[in-house]
Amino acid sequence: MNDPISKVSGSNSSQNTVDLGCLQVVATPIGNLADISQRALDVLRSADLILAEDTRHSKRLLAHFGINTPLRSCHEHNERELTNWVQAQLTAGQQLALISDAGTPLISDPGFVLVRALRDSGHQVVTVPGPSSIIAALSIAGLPTDRFVFDGFLPPKAQARQTSLRAYLREPRTAVLLESSHRIVAAVRDIVAVLGDSRRIVLARELTKRFETVLAGTAAEVLATLESDSDQTRGEFVLMLAGVVIKGxxxxxxxxxxxxxxxxxxxxxxxxxxxxxxxxxxxxxxxxxxxxxx
The missing domain is CATH 1.10.10 (Arc Repressor Mutant, subunit A)
Structure with a gap:
């Protein structure tokens, strides 16, 4: 086996580690495979093991780049049970990588329970940054980004969703949400009902993929587009709400x-x-x- 220290691409000198092992949290493409960084590829190739949210999905990504590193599942249902095993691997000097199905791990994805436990016990955790649908959407939305709030997915049921949306009636910051294809129309309808048809929103769909689309305008205008063109309701969505300028x-x-x-x-x-x-x-x-x- 190679010297485990040579495999660590990042540094974390402020952390007092108890081992030579390291967990590297690696961002992967959200659509366009060309967006992966050279550092991410190097880490994934040299790791002793990759922890993946869905190993079946990740195998396709790794195969595309000719990476044969072993995989083990790490998701919201098993990360607590996996923590002791991961700690033992790091103590033994193993180099591990953590990836999600797409984008930056732990951002609206599993992993924080594991990372927190590793940090609390003195193990080294390093970031290998890269794609994030949230930041990608904000960068092209044309909304203020000096301050924003990310609230993940809206509730699936209409009543709960409308209750959640009321929190943005007087929210001055840009709000960033995620939504699925089978609920996007209902979500925008509720935005019109709760926040008003003139509230400015931006809907980013299928970012970095072939059918990437950004719809911007009032909530009523975006809803009209979704209702008149079913193609605009397909894919994965980042939904952004303009903040409110409070007067009077x-x-x-x-x-x-x-x-x-x-x-x-x-x-x-x-x-x-x-x-x-x-x-x-x-x-x-x-x-x-x-x-x-x-």
């Missing part, structure tokens, strides 16, 4: 807070503090602070 009474409250802060602090510092306290966009509060100061 809330503006008055922000102004009052700024008046107090500006008496003691510079404009930039006062605006940053009020933005943090109120959840408003920092630039919006800064512009208001400038107008009050002048």
């Amino acid at each position: 009474e809330d503006d008055a409250q922000v102004s009052r807070m700024l008046d107090v802060m500006l008496a003691e602090l510079p404009v930039k510092q006062a605006a940053a503090l009020v933005a943090k306290l109120t959840g408003r966009r920092k630039n919006d509060v800064y512009q208001l602070a400038l107008s009050l100061k002048s």
Whole structure:
């Protein structure tokens, strides 16, 4: 066997490890196989074992790149039971990689239970970053990304879904959600019903794949497109909701807070503090602070 240290592509010098083994969390393509990094390929080839969410799915990925590293299943139903075994492998100096079916592991995927347990027991965990549908969608949505919230999948049942959507009635941050093909129309209908037909949304479909599509507009406009073209309801979706700019009474409250802060602090510092306290966009509060100061 090769020197196990030579297989570690990342570093984690701040961690006091109890072994020479390492778990590397490896991002894989969300659609286009050309998006895999050279570092990810090197790690997957040199690992002693790959932990995979679905070994059948991952075998196809590895076969495409001629990688023959052994696989073992690691998913939400067995990761707790697998933890002691993984710890023993790392203590023995084994180099392991963790992958999900697509994208960055642990992001709306299993694995955090295992990673937390390994870190708590002093084992080394290193990231091999790469594709993520959430970040990919935000990068082309044309929505503010200085602050955003990711809430995973909406509830499958209509009543629970509508209750969840009410949380975004006054949410100032861009909200990022995931949705499946058989619920996307119902989800957008509920957005219209709960958040209003003029709420701006962006729907990113089949990112990096052949039929990648981005629909942007009001909730009513996006719903009309989905209802008139069934092709737009196929595939995997990232659904993004524009944040709300709150006017009226809330503006008055922000102004009052700024008046107090500006008496003691510079404009930039006062605006940053009020933005943090109120959840408003920092630039919006800064512009208001400038107008009050002048």
